[in-house]
Amino acid sequence: MKNAERGILSPYDLRKPLNRIVYLLMCLVILAMVLSMVYPIAVAFFNGVKANVEVNTFPPHFLPESWNWDNYSKAWHYIDLPKYLRNTLFIFAGNMVMTVVVLGLASYSLSRLEWPYRKAAYGFFMATLFVPPATYLVPSFINLKELHVISTFWGLWLPAGANAFYLLLLKSFFDGLNPELFESARIDGASELRGFFQIAFPLSLPIFATLAIFVFSSAWNDWFWPTFVLSQDRYPLSTAIKLFVIDARRLDLNIRFALLTMVMVPPILIFLVFQRFIIRGLHLGGVKG
Amino acid sequence: MWRKYVWGYAFVLPAALIFLLFTWTPMVKGMIYSFYHVDFVKGDTFVGLDNYRAIFRDPVIGTAVKNTLYYMGLCIAVGFWVPILFAVAISELRRGQGIARVAAYLPYVVPVVVLYGLWRWLYDPVGPINALLTQFGLSPVNFMTDPKWSMASLVFMETWQQFGSAMLIYLAAILSIPRDWYEAAEIDGAGVWKRIRHITLPAIRGQIALLFVLQLIATSQGYQSQLAMLDGGPNNATLTYALNIVKNAFNRLDYGGASALGVLMFLVLGLLAALQQRISKRGEGAA
Incomplete structure (x- = not known):
């Protein structure tokens, strides 16, 4: 067994089903963290190209229905x-x-x-x-x-x-x-x-x-x-x-x-x-x- | 003789002057101002202990102290363990470690004011978080305007913003633990949790203690997000002690009173620091 191959867990640990489930859960939590970091940044971008009525609708949707690029020129002049x-x-x-x-x-x-x-x-x-x-x-x-x-x-x-x-x-x-x-x-x-x-x-x-x-x-x-x-x-x-x-x-x-x-x-x-x-x-x- | 030291003194002189003018002077002047009514137009008048008397009569101070302690407690309860947990988890990733690391640090790169603007919308009564809650059949929460939630919402936001840098420090420490230790522990029959408990955590004990103290120091003086997001409201629910100083000075223009508040804060924090030093020294003596 090579030392570089392991961290706290060894390949042997990962063969046990319980450890596998916990490891999978852990990866999901990290994935959720990564998404939660990227989501607000993405949402700011998408909201920036929506029409104003669309930003104010409830429940909000993620992707814009129409792409209003002129928002940026308005913002630039603001x-x-x-x-x-x-x-x-x-x-x-x-x-x-x-x-x-x-x-x-x-x-x-x-x-x-x-x-x-x-x-x-x-x-x-x-x-x-x-x-x-x-x-x-x-x-x-x-x-x-x-x-x-x-x-x-x-x-x-x-x-x-x-x-x-x-x-x-x-x-x-x-x-x-x-x-x-x-x-x-x-x-x-x-x-x-x-x-x-x-x-x-x-x-x-x-x-x-x-x-x-x-x-x-x-x-x-x-x-x-x-x-x-x-x-x-x-x-x-x-x-x-x-x-x-x-x-x-x-x-x-x-x-x-x-x-x-x-x-x-x-x-x-x-x-x-x-x-x-x-x-x-x-x-x-x-x-x- | 004199020539020998001239460079040494010349190099230190500018810094000494700047520290004297911009750090030591305000510290000492703060004590003096606390006995004065400060007026930029008419000049200062000596008022004795009036500023201090006014502080002890002000019912808001009790609220501010309580809020500060609550804020410090919440930051420990909500925010302190998050970077440790993620550092341990990310160190175990076989692939994608770099992505997780960069993503966690991302909010640090954006100016905080932009994040304040973003989170105001995320926390909006008709914002995305409430949309998610109602989708799961829960009732919507007024994250910002409900005094029960406002401080907790701020702490959650700050945890999201800041856990990345602490996580990187822990991660570096965890990755430098020799792999053989885990190998040996495993051969001796230690399970995964035992390895984390007896190898990983003790190895980063120093960082944990340091960041704990740093967090206490930082949160005891916290006011920026409270000011930017809610201006201390609703109904003073997020008015921390430091924010109270700021508001006394720049909203009510009571500079003398604000200086007195600063002096009191210095005395309390200084006393705590001295006490902590004594205790940790005695602890070493006993051991």
Whole structure:
């Protein structure tokens, strides 16, 4: 018997009828799970091409009777999707630069450079992990107002550099790099800045890629905080969808679904293409997803 | 001497400034604001303990605390075991593991607001879930507007959205268990359930404990889906403590009161964390 051939169950177990039935049931449950994941996405798409009367009938049917593709052109003209998508990407880019430069340099210094009171500085960063963010949500808002960064992108970009969890991930990654690389660079006369950007950064691309997934998914998902921090023309896609599509009073249901589909499909396609890398990256990040 | 350390300090300085300005300042300021009436136009006035007194007189707080505990409990009861179960099941699939894995993670890729829009329709009194229920001869349920159901409906939705990422973590741990262990156990006569109970589950004990704590931390501060789907309603049935903070600040513009609520939350959660540390340390000592 080959080891690769078995998991918890061995081929021998599967010969017993009771085990077979349970295994079959288990496969059905997984199939049901897969369908329940795909169903809402499919239903959004089909509802987006139905006539509005058809979306509102009870009981709802899955496939549309008529295919109204012009829903999409109506939806496209309803809000300026490219503008809000651009804002989201802009927020993501700024947050990522902050993560690479500010957190990257700091964790490199904490991990690879020697200086007095380094432990204390590390504590200064890590202690913030123990305070739940919800407890200082409101003071954060007042603070941003007092610093006059509210309603600009800086109100999101600057605080993006204050993430102790990412700092921790980066530092533990740098800890694992071979110190001799940096020694030899130093002997060759490279400055510490070059050591970071030309040696540490390229070697740490996997962890930065993982962080990019995290940073992207938070820029992509966060809708609530930007409503307070940004002015209306700087809203990211999520916020715009929440306020102008989901909370809209007078918007036909089929157009609403067409809009939701347009927002949903591109990231799903990107995910399906890159899922191997993305899932591997998530494992590198340990637990947060 | 000084030159030797200059790079070390220079690299840390930007991060130190940003943490100081955007994390430490609000934390400390929150305590100060809790003693003030905050007014952006007329300026702040010191009100002593008034904000705290108002909190203890407010009957909504009791509801909010109860709802938060109920929400945390439901998330454990409904959501916590689902990813473990699916991870074990999917690890046993001989074919199609990749598809199951990708499907489970799919909702994570879509912006949550889109899912809120979708689920509002799925939960609609004349939506597909109720159509299914009536087809089986059951009476339709007002998932959103019935206070008995509203929180449970939110927890079910969140479980659907989020179990994928926890499942991937468990799955990775389960797949790294050496196959020989099962082989040996089987030769010793351990049945399938015994193998799961004594090999699989102990091997992922660390992940289970970690995700349990992380889930408690996250759900104790939960407010986003409650806010987006129901705005704390119906009749405050989904008003969690964190949502109450948000509403005090941004609907009633009572920033001082909201800061005081935050300070109280910090004290309670901090106390619990300290207690948990003590208990787990004592447990280690006894063992």
